[in-house]
Amino acid sequence: MSFLLPCPFCGPRPVDEFACFGEVTTRPGGSPSLRELTDYVYFRDNVAGVQREWWQHRVGCGEWFLAERDTRTNDVLGVELPSPTRTPS
Amino acid sequence: MRLDPQPYERIDRSRSVSFTFAGWKVTGFEGDTLASAAFAAGKRVFSRSFKYHRPRGLYCCSGHCPNCLMTVDGVPNVRVCTEPIREGARVEAQNVRWSLDLDLMSVTDKIGGPFTPVGFYYRTFIRPRRLWPLYERFLRGAAGLGKLDEHAGHSRRYDTEHRRARVLVIGGGQSGRAAALAAATLGPGVVLVDEDARRRDLRLEGVEVLAPARALGVWEGGLVPVDAGTVLYRFRAERIVVAAGATEQTLLFPGNDLVGVMLPDGVRRLLRDFSIKPGTRAVVLGADDESLEVATDLREAGVAVPRVVDLREARPRELVAEGKKGRVRRLHVDGEHPIDCDLVVASGGRQPAYSLLAQAGARVEFDERRGVFVPTELPDGVDAVGSVTGEGCSSIVLPAPAGKAKCFVCVCEDVTTKDVKRAIGEGFDSIELAKRYTTVTMGPCQGKLCHLPSIRLYAQENRMYEQAIGTTTARPPWAPVELGLLAGRELTPVRRTSIHFRHEEAGATIQWAGPWKRPYAYGDEPEDEVRAVHESLGVIDVSTLGKLLVEGPEAVELLERLYPNRFGDMKAGRIRYGVLTSDGGRIMDDGTIARLGEDLFYVTTTSTGADAVTAWFEWWNAVWGFEAEIVNVTGALAAVNLAGPRAREALGRLVEDPDDVSAEAFRYLDAKELQVAGVPTLALRIGFVGELGYELHYPSPAGEHLWDALVAEGARPFGLEPQRVLRLEKGHVIVGQDTDSESNLYSSGMSWLPKLDKEDFVGKFALEHFARREEKERLVGFVMEDDVLPAEGAQVVVEGYPAGRVTSARRSEAVGRVIGLAWVPADRAQAGTRIEIRVDRLYRGARVTHGAFFDAAGERMRS
Numbered sequence: 001m002s003f004l005l006p007c008p009f010c011g012p013r014p015v016d017e018f019a020c021f022g023e024v025t026t027r028p029g030g031s032p033s034l035r036e037l038t039d040y041v042y043f044r045d046n047v048a049g050v051q052r053e054w055w056q057h058r059v060g061c062g063e064w065f066l067a068e069r070d071t072r073t074n075d076v077l078g079v080e081l082p083s084p085t086r087t088p089s
Numbered sequence: 090m091r092l093d094p095q096p097y098e099r100i101d102r103s104r105s106v107s108f109t110f111a112g113w114k115v116t117g118f119e120g121d122t123l124a125s126a127a128f129a130a131g132k133r134v135f136s137r138s139f140k141y142h143r144p145r146g147l148y149c150c151s152g153h154c155p156n157c158l159m160t161v162d163g164v165p166n167v168r169v170c171t172e173p174i175r176e177g178a179r180v181e182a183q184n185v186r187w188s189l190d191l192d193l194m195s196v197t198d199k200i201g202g203p204f205t206p207v208g209f210y211y212r213t214f215i216r217p218r219r220l221w222p223l224y225e226r227f228l229r230g231a232a233g234l235g236k237l238d239e240h241a242g243h244s245r246r247y248d249t250e251h252r253r254a255r256v257l258v259i260g261g262g263q264s265g266r267a268a269a270l271a272a273a274t275l276g277p278g279v280v281l282v283d284e285d286a287r288r289r290d291l292r293l294e295g296v297e298v299l300a301p302a303r304a305l306g307v308w309e310g311g312l313v314p315v316d317a318g319t320v321l322y323r324f325r326a327e328r329i330v331v332a333a334g335a336t337e338q339t340l341l342f343p344g345n346d347l348v349g350v351m352l353p354d355g356v357r358r359l360l361r362d363f364s365i366k367p368g369t370r371a372v373v374l375g376a377d378d379e380s381l382e383v384a385t386d387l388r389e390a391g392v393a394v395p396r397v398v399d400l401r402e403a404r405p406r407e408l409v410a411e412g413k414k415g416r417v418r419r420l421h422v423d424g425e426h427p428i429d430c431d432l433v434v435a436s437g438g439r440q441p442a443y444s445l446l447a448q449a450g451a452r453v454e455f456d457e458r459r460g461v462f463v464p465t466e467l468p469d470g471v472d473a474v475g476s477v478t479g480e481g482c483s484s485i486v487l488p489a490p491a492g493k494a495k496c497f498v499c500v501c502e503d504v505t506t507k508d509v510k511r512a513i514g515e516g517f518d519s520i521e522l523a524k525r526y527t528t529v530t531m532g533p534c535q536g537k538l539c540h541l542p543s544i545r546l547y548a549q550e551n552r553m554y555e556q557a558i559g560t561t562t563a564r565p566p567w568a569p570v571e572l573g574l575l576a577g578r579e580l581t582p583v584r585r586t587s588i589h590f591r592h593e594e595a596g597a598t599i600q601w602a603g604p605w606k607r608p609y610a611y612g613d614e615p616e617d618e619v620r621a622v623h624e625s626l627g628v629i630d631v632s633t634l635g636k637l638l639v640e641g642p643e644a645v646e647l648l649e650r651l652y653p654n655r656f657g658d659m660k661a662g663r664i665r666y667g668v669l670t671s672d673g674g675r676i677m678d679d680g681t682i683a684r685l686g687e688d689l690f691y692v693t694t695t696s697t698g699a700d701a702v703t704a705w706f707e708w709w710n711a712v713w714g715f716e717a718e719i720v721n722v723t724g725a726l727a728a729v730n731l732a733g734p735r736a737r738e739a740l741g742r743l744v745e746d747p748d749d750v751s752a753e754a755f756r757y758l759d760a761k762e763l764q765v766a767g768v769p770t771l772a773l774r775i776g777f778v779g780e781l782g783y784e785l786h787y788p789s790p791a792g793e794h795l796w797d798a799l800v801a802e803g804a805r806p807f808g809l810e811p812q813r814v815l816r817l818e819k820g821h822v823i824v825g826q827d828t829d830s831e832s833n834l835y836s837s838g839m840s841w842l843p844k845l846d847k848e849d850f851v852g853k854f855a856l857e858h859f860a861r862r863e864e865k866e867r868l869v870g871f872v873m874e875d876d877v878l879p880a881e882g883a884q885v886v887v888e889g890y891p892a893g894r895v896t897s898a899r900r901s902e903a904v905g906r907v908i909g910l911a912w913v914p915a916d917r918a919q920a921g922t923r924i925e926i927r928v929d930r931l932y933r934g935a936r937v938t939h940g941a942f943f944d945a946a947g948e949r950m951r952s
Contacts, residue, residue, distance in 0.1 A: 001309075002308040002309050002310045002312040003309045003310040004310045004325075014310065014312075014325070015310070019704070021708060027672070028854070031854065031857070032854050034858060037854050037855060037858065040672065041671075041672055041673040041855065042673070054708065056704060056707070056708065058704065062707065064707055064708050064711035065711075074309055082711045082712065082714075083714075084710075084711065084712060084713050084714020085712070085713070085714070086713050086714065086715070
């Protein structure tokens with residue numbers, strides 16, 4: 001892992017400046033069943049292909065953002081700032 | 090042995106340098122390598138081979154082959170053919186019993202044949218199994234390379250430097266230099282690296298030249314680590330130009346490892362750079378002009394060359410080198426009269442050094458016409474120039490010989506043609522498997538000299554095409570690298586509080602606490618410090634606590650969602666204990682939350698959790714987008730905890746109006762802004778250690794000033810150890826010590842904390858589930874029946890079986906017993922239940938308790 005990741009603010013930086021928080025998950029709303037809860041907490045799709053992920057420029061500007069990355073090649077297709085939503089979707 | 094001075098020689102004959110070589114004093118010239126000086130002094134054997142302990146002499150003379158690996162000044166596996174000469178160096182043989190010329194282990198070469206075929210120890214030494222440790226000791230002693238000096242210490246210092254380059258050219262040959270110069274005309278930022286020390290003085294207009302420096306690999310993102318001796322350059326290059334050239338390959342014929350058999354480039358180096366006559370009678374064998382031209386060079390130097398064999402014209406059916414005492418004496422070519430010689434210059438051709446390109450993602454293809462593997466389909470941003478593309482390269486493979494004499498494919502690992510044939514016979518039908526079984530290409534040269542011959546031999550024996558066999562994977566590092574260089578300099582970041590040096594002055598024992606250095610205790614008797622807090626007054630530096638400000642019109646909503654606690658009903662100036670849980674309902678961190686105003690909260694975290702909690706808060710707010718700012722002020726503020734029955738009185742004397750800190754004006758769990766000893770301070774009345782106490786948070790620069798004022802008021806400094814005893818007496822949990830990643834609020838005895846009627850918070854759904862189910866184990870207190878102290882982590886035993894574990898245990902003077910916290914099965918969690926704990930191999934009784942061990946009603950901290 002030595003690819004460059006473009007921070008939305010700082011531009012392309014070595015990946016070791018960032019912390020990856022894993023793929024974007026959907027937090028279940030309402031009162032989820034135990035199965036839904038377990039899926040959300042413990043299971044990941046782990047795709048071989050393009051995946052949306054949470055990243056933080058931890059030793060840089062500190063910003064949290066979303067990146068689309070191909071897990072096979074580490075090509076980053078794009079990054080964006082999150083659009084916050086308060087209601088569990 | 091030296092020739093008359095020549096125009097291109099690199100030695101300075103006016104300056105002689107001496108060193109010891111395997112016990113002999115050797116004198117050479119400035120500009121020599123250790124090997125060239127030893128060779129000029131008549132030394133011919135430089136090492137013993139890996140498995141058969143055959144004598145080996147200079148072969149490639151370019152830093153590739155394993156033949157000159159020696160221990161220099163305690164550093165093992167140094168290639169002395171490229172190591173510059175230095176006065177007083179101690180060069181020693183490695184992997185020999187007795188001496189280089191008489192190695193007792195060479196018996197394996199004589200009798201070994203039938204007993205030591207490829208993979209022999211996989212088969213021979215597996216029975217009886219219990220004897221394997223014995224076999225292993227013997228095998229490890231018999232085979233192998235140099236030994237590390239365990240007491241060498243840190244003899245060299247290594248650094249890492251991060252660099253950028255617009256164009257990074259790897260290799261300083263003709264093509265590399267031309268590429269670098271062409272790139273330099275387009276702008277700055279061109280760097281050329283070359284592993285050859287002879288290019289140290291190379292000057293190119295507009296190009297930065299690094300030599301000797303080796304590119305170790307090509308990683309994604311244009312990352313190229315470059316080994317420059319004691320500095321590792323981590324280059325990020327926009328464009329990489331590989332001009333790594335080609336490497337001469339071993340020609341396969343019986344006796345091809347004898348001392349005196351050399352590659353043409355090695356011979357050329359001895360002749361030209363060091364003006365050494367490499368032999369007296371030489372035979373030259375080769376399949377390209379470059380190899381055959383060496384004959385001319387040799388004749389010019391006065392070496393007799395009775396025969397030159399151009400392998401392109403006719404492939405000899407028989408080609409055997411014969412030696413005496415491991416040195417070449419005679420060469421048989423096709424039944425002709427044997428040629429007497431002491432030097433055989435033989436090359437199997439030149440193979441492009443494509444490894445770096447393959448690592449970068451290029452495909453490797455076999456070129457039938459030239460008989461070499463060439464790189465194709467170069468990835469974006471990577472170019473190849475010169476011989477590495479296959480330009481001017483070709484190779485030849487001779488039929489595998491029959492007969493008894495050993496014909497080596499891989500001189501590093503002592504793999505013979507017979508071994509490769511045997512592996513094929515045993516069914517290792519993929520080159521990757523055959524490689525692992527025979528270890529061909531896996532030695533110190535990493536296949537540089539044997540990669541091509543081994544595949545071509547494999548193809549020939551299997552009657553397959555090389556293209557169908559393919560190549561083995563090229564992996565970094567491309568060249569051997571010292572582990573010290575990869576490890577870099579030993580740098581451990583240390584965090585110290587702004588009061589740290591007061592602790593040192595007071596004679597505190599300092600210990601690591603996460604990234605921090607903290608006082609363990611201020612003397613040999615932590616109990617005295619505990620007593621001082623109980624009876625009078627103590628002060629502890631808690632600046633390491635994580636400290637966050639959360640401010641904004643929606644700060645309260647953000648915190649309500651982050652914590653299971655409720656904050657909406659909290660009045661300004663009040664404090665609440667909070668525990669962070671994950672969405673899985675597990676305990677992550679704890680701390681206090683003080684509401685300083687309608688929109689402003691002051692949050693503390695554990696000492697090690699500050700950064701993770703900040704990131705956690707920011708991440709959730711990136712998800713939700715509440716109007717609140719999160720600021721980590723951990724380093725900006727110092728904090729001390731003033732605790733003990735005299736705390737109010739002492740604090741009263743340091744504030745302007747003592748009434749501000751009276752029991753009525755400053756209640757338990759109040760937060761108040763005060764001027765303490767003239768320092769603007771946020772005072773939190775909390776009781777982690779169980780006595781009347783004030784946590785004072787104030788600007789770091791005033792760290793020592795306020796500390797001194799408190800000590801002057803009679804507060805006795807106490808360290809981490811007394812604090813652990815004090816908090817344990819109160820049954821207060823340390824997150825991360827008493828809880829782990831599986832603990833939740835219910836099993837940890839904090840079922841009062843979560844407010845499940847809140848609409849949503851992180852962990853709510855999991856906690857709802859936990860609230861309904863039966864926990865399997867619970868965190869409880871225990872009091873030992875006898876005065877024995879269990880280790881933290883000791884087993885809790887139920888009916889002879891381990892059923893739980895102790896997380897904290899201390900001898901408490903105030904309680905008069907050994908107390909602790911432990912995870913026990915839920916059916917043993919009732920107060921008063923007798924449990925057993927393993928202490929020093931004995932099961933000792935203990936009683937389960939709930940709540941605090943000392944001052945259970947909490948009157949002291951609320952007083």
